[in-house]
Amino acid sequence: MSGHNNNIQQQVKAKIAERGIDYKQKRSDLASIAENSLPAYASVSAKARNYLDQGVICDLFEGAAPYRARYILPDYQKFLRQGCNYLNLPPAHDIHSAINYLQILYHYVPSIIDHPVYLGSIDELLSPWEKSVSRDELKRVLKYFIMHINRTFPSAFVHMNLGPKDSLTSRLWLELEGELELAIPNLSFKYHRGVTPDDLLELALTTAMKASKPYIVDDEKIASMWKELAGEGESKREEEVEYGVASCYNTLRIGGGSHTLVRLNLREAATKSSMKAGDITLFLEEVVPEAVAALAEIINYRASFLVEESGFFANSFLAREGLIDLKKFTSMGGVVGLHECVEILSGGGRMGWQENAKDRLATDYAETIIQTIASKLSLHPGKYCDGSNGKITLHAQSGIDTDLGTTAGVRIQIGKEPTLFAQMNLAARLQKYFTSGVSDIYVFEPGAKDNLQGLASIVKKGIDKGIRILSINNSSSDCVRVTGYLVKKSEVERYWKKESLRDESLRFGAPTLKNANILGRKVRSTKENKEDNE
Amino acid sequence: MSNPQATINRILHGTLIDGPGVRIALFFQGCNFKCRYCHNPETQNFCRACGACALTCPTAAVAEHGGVDSYRAERCVHCYQCLKTCPHHSSPHYRTLTIDDLIKEVEASRDFIDGITFSGGECTLQSDFLVSAMKALRKKFGDHFSFYIDSNGLIEKPHLSLLMDHASGFLLDIKAMSRKRHRFLTGKDNKLVLHNAVEMAKRRLLYEVRSVLVCNTTAIPSEIIASATFINHLAKLNAPRTLRWKLIPFRPEGVRDPRAQEEMLISKEVYDNCCRLAKRSYCEQNIITV
Numbered sequence: 169m170s171g172h173n174n175n176i177q178q179q180v181k182a183k184i185a186e187r188g189i190d191y192k193q194k195r196s197d198l199a200s201i202a203e204n205s206l207p208a209y210a211s212v213s214a215k216a217r218n219y220l221d222q223g224v225i226c227d228l229f230e231g232a233a234p235y236r237a238r239y240i241l242p243d244y245q246k247f248l249r250q251g252c253n254y255l256n257l258p259p260a261h262d263i264h265s266a267i268n269y270l271q272i273l274y275h276y277v278p279s280i281i282d283h284p285v286y287l288g289s290i291d292e293l294l295s296p297w298e299k300s301v302s303r304d305e306l307k308r309v310l311k312y313f314i315m316h317i318n319r320t321f322p323s324a325f326v327h328m329n330l331g332p333k334d335s336l337t338s339r340l341w342l343e344l345e346g347e348l349e350l351a352i353p354n355l356s357f358k359y360h361r362g363v364t365p366d367d368l369l370e371l372a373l374t375t376a377m378k379a380s381k382p383y384i385v386d387d388e389k390i391a392s393m394w395k396e397l398a399g400e401g402e403s404k405r406e407e408e409v410e411y412g413v414a415s416c417y418n419t420l421r422i423g424g425g426s427h428t429l430v431r432l433n434l435r436e437a438a439t440k441s442s443m444k445a446g447d448i449t450l451f452l453e454e455v456v457p458e459a460v461a462a463l464a465e466i467i468n469y470r471a472s473f474l475v476e477e478s479g480f481f482a483n484s485f486l487a488r489e490g491l492i493d494l495k496k497f498t499s500m501g502g503v504v505g506l507h508e509c510v511e512i513l514s515g516g517g518r519m520g521w522q523e524n525a526k527d528r529l530a531t532d533y534a535e536t537i538i539q540t541i542a543s544k545l546s547l548h549p550g551k552y553c554d555g556s557n558g559k560i561t562l563h564a565q566s567g568i569d570t571d572l573g574t575t576a577g578v579r580i581q582i583g584k585e586p587t588l589f590a591q592m593n594l595a596a597r598l599q600k601y602f603t604s605g606v607s608d609i610y611v612f613e614p615g616a617k618d619n620l621q622g623l624a625s626i627v628k629k630g631i632d633k634g635i636r637i638l639s640i641n642n643s644s645s646d647c648v649r650v651t652g653y654l655v656k657k658s659e660v661e662r663y664w665k666k667e668s669l670r671d672e673s674l675r676f677g678a679p680t681l682k683n684a685n686i687l688g689r690k691v692r693s694t695k696e697n698k699e700d701n702e
Numbered sequence: 703m704s705n706p707q708a709t710i711n712r713i714l715h716g717t718l719i720d721g722p723g724v725r726i727a728l729f730f731q732g733c734n735f736k737c738r739y740c741h742n743p744e745t746q747n748f749c750r751a752c753g754a755c756a757l758t759c760p761t762a763a764v765a766e767h768g769g770v771d772s773y774r775a776e777r778c779v780h781c782y783q784c785l786k787t788c789p790h791h792s793s794p795h796y797r798t799l800t801i802d803d804l805i806k807e808v809e810a811s812r813d814f815i816d817g818i819t820f821s822g823g824e825c826t827l828q829s830d831f832l833v834s835a836m837k838a839l840r841k842k843f844g845d846h847f848s849f850y851i852d853s854n855g856l857i858e859k860p861h862l863s864l865l866m867d868h869a870s871g872f873l874l875d876i877k878a879m880s881r882k883r884h885r886f887l888t889g890k891d892n893k894l895v896l897h898n899a900v901e902m903a904k905r906r907l908l909y910e911v912r913s914v915l916v917c918n919t920t921a922i923p924s925e926i927i928a929s930a931t932f933i934n935h936l937a938k939l940n941a942p943r944t945l946r947w948k949l950i951p952f953r954p955e956g957v958r959d960p961r962a963q964e965e966m967l968i969s970k971e972v973y974d975n976c977c978r979l980a981k982r983s984y985c986e987q988n989i990i991t992v
């Protein structure tokens with residue numbers, strides 16, 4: 169035991185003396201050391217522990233004793249409508265009070281990174297008052313709002329939503345994001361055919377070609393997926409089931425969120441169980457069910473700890489005042505490394521490609537594996553998952569900085585992308601299985617900015633095919649999508665020079681940029697790119 | 703009916719910079735210009751089976767003196783050594799494509815595209831194929847797709863009029879306004895190019911005119927102003943269809959001669975000045991810069 173204590177003391181000392189991170193980051197890291205000093209997973213089965221030890225299942229170093237839900241999506245609309253006792257705030261009555269109150273509440277929203285990972289659908293929150301000030305003034309207040317978020321929540325997982333309806337707030341927000349080119353906040357634009365006007369989508373894409381955000385989200389299908397899932401459980405629904413996009417493309421219920429995210433590394437699953445080409449049946453019938461059972465066990469352990477041991481929901485004013493509701497929560501089971509898993513099982517086939525029999529096999533395996541995981545996961549009851557009818561929801565996890573050789577979620581490995589349309593076809597096949605978030609990235613050359621109709625067409629046709637969430641990026645932007653979040657290339661350079669920087673995500677982003685060859689993503693439609701020859 | 707074939711350097715599924723919307727671009731082999739700044743010199747000529755590339759190919763994907771006809775794609779590792787070696791500005795990679803092949807290509811991407819663009823090389827050198835292809839594609843897919851032709855404008859009259867009957871639009875390179883500079887850059891006169899530009903505009907078929915800005919040649923005020931004047935004239939004929947004018951700074955990628963690369967390069971400042979001048983002389987909204 170004293171050895172354990174010594175070890176902790178050493179970690180604490182090292183953390184206190186660490187250079188290049190600021191006081192707040194230190195404090196948060198110190199808290200993690202304390203949390204992780206507790207014995208972890210005391211009551212999970214030996215099998216599940218073994219998966220954790222082997223790295224087949226990964227708890228994302230979230231801490232062994234969760235005392236706040238990992239993803240919280242407060243009902244900000246309700247907050248502005250009813251005010252807040254705990255914070256002694258009346259209902260908002262104009263644009264200034266609304267923004268001010270939101271800024272206050274943001275500081276009280278717990279998460280795993282000490283900053284709120286969901287900031288609300290800003291146009292819905294503010295548009296009731298947008299007409300009461302001039303356009304110029306609205307733009308000015310929104311600009312200061314963005315600056316406030318950017319400077320006080322220095323993490324690219326802090327996520328704002330826009331759309332699908334038209335509003336001046338949305339338009340100005342998009343304009344500003346294009347002008348400011350900031351990595352923070354992360355931004356999602358909910359697109360809904362027939363509701364979102366074409367020129368608003370084009371404005372969102374203009375911003376995306378400048379700032380690598382927003383992501384485009386298929387509002388129609390994600391909303392109905394959640395409504396269906398949540399509706400199954402609630403016989404008489406009093407409130408609308410609404411979703412928001414938080415953190416790294418986690419689509420979760422507003423007023424709810426996710427207790428935890430534990431992920432299954434499919435590459436490790438295939439490697440550790442010594443799978444070979446052709447072992448697909450064995451993989452689907454033995455490896456997947458066992459690993460998924462262990463995944464569910466660990467997820468449920470964590471959710472139970474959070475709810476029962478830490479008493480988070482009993483203790484939180486957010487819950488007390490109805491801004492979050494345990495009944496709207498879920499837990500997420502994540503997957504990563506599908507690309508490598510399929511490569512192993514097909515004997516070198518490249519998922520997404522259609523060039524030879526092996527490639528086609530790999531592409532089919534990819535869908536079969538995800539389909540099997542989704543159906544196996546649904547067999548395990550999720551503890552405290554009332555928000556998703558007692559089910560653990562599937563999420564394609566975007567990867568973390570230590571993922572060497574494991575591709576994010578169900579994406580294609582960087583450098584191995586097939587043609588644009590082949591990639592879109594694959595994404596369309598896979599994304600429909602992910603209730604709580606999935607994403608794909610398409611990098612275009614700068615000239616595409618002058619063809620908004622073309623970019624919009626990519627989005628619309630992709631969505632028609634079944635793509636749920638996609639990012640349109642410009643190969644020459646300073647802002648780069650790392651996995652789901654953004655960093656600025658210019659700041660990454662400063663990070664490596666060990667300058668102390670505000671953006672906490674650089675600690676993950678800078679190494680990932682290097683390790684995962686992020687800048688090597690295939691650029692679409694470049695004539696000089698002779699690799700496109702097929 | 704004869705079964706026309708095209709000689710294709712490559713096919714790109716999903717381009718956003720070769721006409722409006724999302725397109726398939728077909729790059730034809732063979733060109734009637736020899737531009738100093740050509741980025742794809744390997745598309746200029748047809749293979750003479752001289753055997754030079756076979757000697758440098760690391761995987762023997764081309765047989766000695768076999769040239770393009772002996773190329774085996776399954777062996778190729780895409781190192782592009784052959785393109786650097788070829789003394790004839792050609793490539794062992796191009797292939798023939800029938801109308802049926804083309805229909806298959808379009809079929810594979812039909813859910814995603816708005817149209818097809820024929821580019822090059824100089825695609826209009828294979829006008830017979832283009833006309834047959836547009837007819838066949840229209841017959842097969844109706845008016846679902848638009849057909850654009852990306853050309854240097856050096857097209858003989860009978861070909862041009864047939865192409866204009868079938869194409870939805872043209873992307874036209876005007877390499878230089880002055881005849882002397884045009885000759886210097888391309889080896890050819892520009893009289894027919896400028897004449898054809900007017901013909902296309904009269905039929906309201908111009909989608910985009912492009913100028914490549916080369917140091918001391920086209921990146922000079924007199925060229926920009928002459929271009930603007932001419933494009934203004936074209937735009938009036940082309941109306942109500944808008945005419946985009948794209949200004950591209952010379953880029954060294956792919957250009958063979960390193961000295962030429964250096965001599966042609968322009969600074970960001972020169973480029974910005976040219977763009978500013980262009981915007982003063984032509985409808986700013988329709989000017990595309992990089």
Ligand code: SF4
Nearest residue numbers: 759778779781782784
């Ligand atoms: S690119 Fe050319 S040189 Fe390289 S392997 Fe292919 S044919 Fe040979």
Ligand code: SF4
Nearest residue numbers: 749750752753755788
């Ligand atoms: S591609 Fe060029 S180098 Fe190779 S055989 Fe043909 S002409 Fe000769």
